[in-house]
Amino acid sequence: MKARYFIPLALATLTLLPGCSPKGASAGGELELQNVSYDPTREFYEEVNAAFVKKWEADGKGKIKVIQSHGGSGKQARSVIDGQQADVVTLALAGDIDVIAKQAKLLPDDWQSKLPDNSSPYTSTIVFVVRKGNPKGVKDWADLIKEGTQVITPDPKTSGGARWNYLAAWAWAEKEYGGDQAKTLEYIKALFKNVPVLDTGARAATTTFAQSKIGDVFLSWENEAYLIEKQFPGETEIVYPSISILAEPPVAVVEKNAAKHGATEAAQAYLQFLYTDEAQEFAGKHFYRPRKPEILAKFSSKLQDIPLVTVDKDFGGWEKAQKTHFDDGGTFDQAYGVK
Amino acid sequence: MPKQRVIPGFGLSMGITIFWLSGIILIPLAALFLKAAGLGPSEWWAILSSPRVIAAAKLTFGASAAAALVSMVLGLLVAWVLVRYEFPGRKILDAIVDLPFALPTAVAGITLTQIYAPNGWLGKILFEWGIRSAYSSLGVFIALTFIGFPFVVRTVQPVMEDLGHELEEAAASLGASRWTTFRRVIFPMLVPALITGFTLAFARAIGEYGSVIFISGNLPMKTEILPLLIVKQLEQFKYEAAAVIASGMLIVSFALLFLINLLQRRLNWQAR
Numbered sequence: 001m002k003a004r005y006f007i008p009l010a011l012a013t014l015t016l017l018p019g020c021s022p023k024g025a026s027a028g029g030e031l032e033l034q035n036v037s038y039d040p041t042r043e044f045y046e047e048v049n050a051a052f053v054k055k056w057e058a059d060g061k062g063k064i065k066v067i068q069s070h071g072g073s074g075k076q077a078r079s080v081i082d083g084q085q086a087d088v089v090t091l092a093l094a095g096d097i098d099v100i101a102k103q104a105k106l107l108p109d110d111w112q113s114k115l116p117d118n119s120s121p122y123t124s125t126i127v128f129v130v131r132k133g134n135p136k137g138v139k140d141w142a143d144l145i146k147e148g149t150q151v152i153t154p155d156p157k158t159s160g161g162a163r164w165n166y167l168a169a170w171a172w173a174e175k176e177y178g179g180d181q182a183k184t185l186e187y188i189k190a191l192f193k194n195v196p197v198l199d200t201g202a203r204a205a206t207t208t209f210a211q212s213k214i215g216d217v218f219l220s221w222e223n224e225a226y227l228i229e230k231q232f233p234g235e236t237e238i239v240y241p242s243i244s245i246l247a248e249p250p251v252a253v254v255e256k257n258a259a260k261h262g263a264t265e266a267a268q269a270y271l272q273f274l275y276t277d278e279a280q281e282f283a284g285k286h287f288y289r290p291r292k293p294e295i296l297a298k299f300s301s302k303l304q305d306i307p308l309v310t311v312d313k314d315f316g317g318w319e320k321a322q323k324t325h326f327d328d329g330g331t332f333d334q335a336y337g338v339k
Numbered sequence: 340m341p342k343q344r345v346i347p348g349f350g351l352s353m354g355i356t357i358f359w360l361s362g363i364i365l366i367p368l369a370a371l372f373l374k375a376a377g378l379g380p381s382e383w384w385a386i387l388s389s390p391r392v393i394a395a396a397k398l399t400f401g402a403s404a405a406a407a408l409v410s411m412v413l414g415l416l417v418a419w420v421l422v423r424y425e426f427p428g429r430k431i432l433d434a435i436v437d438l439p440f441a442l443p444t445a446v447a448g449i450t451l452t453q454i455y456a457p458n459g460w461l462g463k464i465l466f467e468w469g470i471r472s473a474y475s476s477l478g479v480f481i482a483l484t485f486i487g488f489p490f491v492v493r494t495v496q497p498v499m500e501d502l503g504h505e506l507e508e509a510a511a512s513l514g515a516s517r518w519t520t521f522r523r524v525i526f527p528m529l530v531p532a533l534i535t536g537f538t539l540a541f542a543r544a545i546g547e548y549g550s551v552i553f554i555s556g557n558l559p560m561k562t563e564i565l566p567l568l569i570v571k572q573l574e575q576f577k578y579e580a581a582a583v584i585a586s587g588m589l590i591v592s593f594a595l596l597f598l599i600n601l602l603q604r605r606l607n608w609q610a611r
Contacts, residue, residue: 074574081576099576155557157571197474198557200570207449212456327575336559338391 030063033266034257036086038073038160038249039203040224044286045090051282052273056266064266072201073160080106080254087258087267090251092160094118094311095318097252106256120248121274122288125308126161126168128239129209129218129225136216140241141172144217145190152215153195154205156326161202163326165219168245170325171309175243189335210236221247222303223287246308368589375582386580387587391559392568398476399565400591403544406483410540411533413484414491421492422499436492439485444549451482452554474556479564482550487540494536495529502528534603538596545592 037045049066056064069076069084073092080086081104091097094112101107112119130138136149144151154162169191170184177183197214199205202224209218210228217239220228225238251271258267273279280290284299296303315321325331375383386392421433439447455462455472465472472478502525510520548566555562565588572581 072574074576078573078576103576155571158574195558196556198559200552200557200567204553212453213458214456328577333391333559338389338559 030065031263031266032261033064033066033087033263033270034069034085035066035088035090035270036069036076036080036084037090038076038092039070039201040161040221040227041090041249042068042070043227044223044282044288047282047286048274048279051278052270055273055278056269061266061269066270072158074158080104085257085261086254087261087263088251088253088271090249092247092249093163093318094248094250095322096160097250098318100254106254107252108255111252112250114253115251115271116275117291118248119250119252120291121251121271121279122249122283122290124222124247124249124288125244125306126164126219126247127222127225127244128241129220129228129236130239131216132235132237134237134239138217138239141169141243142176144169145187145194149194149217150196150215151191151194151217151219152197152199152205152209153219154202155198155200156332158200159202159205161221161224162205162219163321164221164245164247166325166332167311167315167321168241168243168309169219170331171245171314172241172243185331185334188331192335222289226287226302240304240306243307243309246310248311371582371589372586374579375586377579378583383583383587386583391563392565392584392587394560395563395565395568396588396591398479398562399545399588400595402476402479402483402564403487403541403547406480406487406544407537407541409480409484410488410491411537414488414536414540415495415529415533417488418492418495418499422496436489439489444486444547445553447485448482448550448553451485451550452478455481455554473554474558474562476555476562478554478556479551479562482554483544483547486547486550487544490539490543491533491536494539495532498529498532531603531607534599534606538599538603541599542592542596545588 035045035049045066045068049068053064053066056062069079069086071079073096077089077091077096077100080089080100089097089100097107097111098109101109101111115121128138130136136146137143138149143149153165156162156166166188169188173184173187174181177187197205197208199208202221205218206220206224206228208214209220210232218225218228225236228236229238251274253264253267253271255264258264274283275291277292277295280292280295281298283290284295284303287299287303289303290296290299309315311318311321315324323330378386417436421429421436452459452473454460455465455478457463457466457471457473459473462472470477472481506524507520510524511517515523546566548564548570551564552567555564555567557563557567565584569581569584569588572578572584
């Protein structure tokens with residue numbers, strides 16, 4: 001490149017770098033709230049944000065703007081630890097927020113008790129998505145280890161959603177084999193033998209299954225399953241297994257950041273808004289399970305009632321589950337023969 | 340009297356150079372090693388010698404070398420066609436070569452995967468021959484060839500343009516056949532540029548992440564690349580382990596690149 005082009009170009013690039021442009025919490029007299037979330041909540045929060053902005057103004061609190069950021073849950077947690085100015089986090093796993101509390105000390109360790117229902121305003125579960133007509137006849141977890149059935153799931157090491165998949169499969173197998181750990185691990189081994197691709201995140205796995213048409217069964221968030229049905233009408237079916245897991249994606253105010261931005265009140269109001277009837281309706285509309293029973297009931301024709309295990313009761317909490325299954329040398333590594 | 344220089348003020352220009360290099364390359368790399376230094380030598384060894392890291396390293400360096408080699412051969416051919424022949428659409432073809440530089444690698448990865456997947460256009464045909472292209476180490480090789488090959492074209496092309504026809508004419512007048520002319524006259528002059536192209540393609544391939552994770556299938560011990568392994572350590576918030584793998588990768592890469600550079604200097608010297 002010629003030198004005389006280089007300098008103006010370099011300057012132009014510099015001004016485009018996000019860190020270089022002046023930015024504050026209250027740019028232009030407008031309060032800015034940053035919600036750092038995980039992959040499949042994009043559409044849900046778009047709607048929540050619009051409603052919250054309207055309500056905040058109607059309450060006479062002034063103008064507010066909510067910025068959303070989406071990505072793999074672990075990656076998002078890391079960017080908050082490394083300095084992304086999130087005022088609230090709405091992630092896939094309590095463990096991811098725990099790390100923000102423990103490593104970066106941006107919020108207290110007992111954050112999960114600050115809001116009702118374990119700080120999870122909506123829940124979800126893991127279901128099977130199969131091709132139209134269910135050609136492989138997949139009904140339950142046992143069918144996933146059949147010869148010639150390809151299963152798509154993201155990698156539990158990189159995807160929060162995949163950890164729920166994994167624990168749901170584990171819970172079924174443990175029950176099926178009467179708690180026999182060796183047999184349970186055998187099942188997991190057989191299951192992952194049928195996995196041809198381990199995508200790094202839930203959305204990438206959705207692309208693999210729905211767009212690239214790889215695999216027979218896709219282990220998916222319930223809401224993502226219905227999104228696929230909407231996006232690719234008539235191509236897929238949803239199968240509810242005999243047992244699954246109660247996924248509780250938690251939310252929290254990143255207290256230090258919010259205080260720094262003068263957005264503490266707004267951040268708290270934003271998360272409390274998630275528990276209102278209005279937001280609970282949005283959750284149901286986007287195929288999350290609302291916590292309010294009367295609103296959940298409205299969506300019960302879709303969001304079927306099946307037995308759900310929980311991480312706290314059946315796996316001894318996230319910290320333990322993470323260590324036993326997903327840390328290096330855990331059961332997932334054992335299933336792949338990696339030590 | 341001091342020698343006249345093109346850019347005035349050696350002190351100032353050198354100062355800016357060092358400042359930029361420090362801010363952009365040296366300090367971040369030093370920080371990486373510092374992070375990794377939080378662990379002792381035995382932990383370094385335990386991480387770097389684990390079967391999983393070794394398997395990923397083999398795939399990463401192996402596929403990168405293979406892809407850079409193939410890029411070298413194909414790149415030479417493409418450069419030759421672009422320099423030596425006039426044909427309609429040459430300029431467009433010339434511009435197309437640069438596209439892999441500009442395309443976001445994730446887009447490249449998704450596109451390649453769609454095409455080479457068992458039910459994709461090309462993947463279907465390969466699959467019938469019993470070749471698994473996507474979700475195998477072959478897929479990794481395909482992605483790395485895609486992102487690496489423009490480097491070879493762009494380093495060989497200018498050298499080829501400068502060659503001139505006199506040497507060839509001289510060789511022909513002395514009775515050399517066309518093949519002999521190519522082998523004994525033209526090719527040796529291209530070798531240094533080819534090696535530079537190989538080195539660049541190889542270095543680029545080792546660190547490539549975006550395109551590979553879509554096409555490789557990411558299966559541990561089988562189709563997992565080193566950069567993905569680093570990301571997986573980060574996902575577990577193990578910054579130090581990630582830094583150790585990254586540092587190990589850097590050391591090996593630097594050693595390899597340094598050796599290739601030495602080799603190139605020798606060849607350059609011999610060619611003269």
